[in-house]
Amino acid sequence: EADIYQTPRYLVIGTGKKITLECSQTMGHDKMYWYQQDPGMELHLIHYSYGVNSTEKGDLSSESTVSRIRTEHFPLTLESARPSHTSQYLCASSADGTGGTEAFFGQGTRLTVV
């Protein structure tokens, strides 16, 4: 069982609300990622971080923002949620960013914006 946790597991909110998806890991990993995945589809990298105070945008443009104030915590925020943000959001971490070690994933947050 990976030591990476996402909350909430499911979230249904109204359009225009501000939300924060939480992700925490206890493995001391420097590298953390956020992926977006529609049902039955591929994963798209939307944000990543090399360590504290480091955040970068991924391949898929996203209106969300992230922060990395502590090594173990990598929250994702949507300032004003829209129905187009409905998706599953997966957080992951790895010991290094070169692809030489496995990534550990959280269980995901399934977001529905109505």
Add this chain to the structure above:
Amino acid sequence: SQQGEEDPQALSIQEGENATMNCSYKTSINNLQWYRQNSGRGLVHLILIRSNEREKHSGRLRVTLDTSKKSSSLLITASRAADTASYFCATDGTGANNLFFGTGTRLTVIP
């Protein structure tokens, strides 16, 4: 994009049969990994193969890598109903510092 593509998109087999999934990618890589995802859950790492390796085994899993063809295959032998899941390959790409995932193969093993 460095993202790979899995083939087939979906595969349905009887329990006990072998399942083979293929992954093609676009750029040079350092490593290739395979992950499994149960419906609506996070991904679980299965196996990693480095660019200088051609074949690797782990239990009922066998992975091959052909860097000249930019392709990899995942073989699951003696499949079980519990193997039902989506399987993704992930590559890093030389010079890249992230994991890029393919489109996935949805495997259904019928008891």
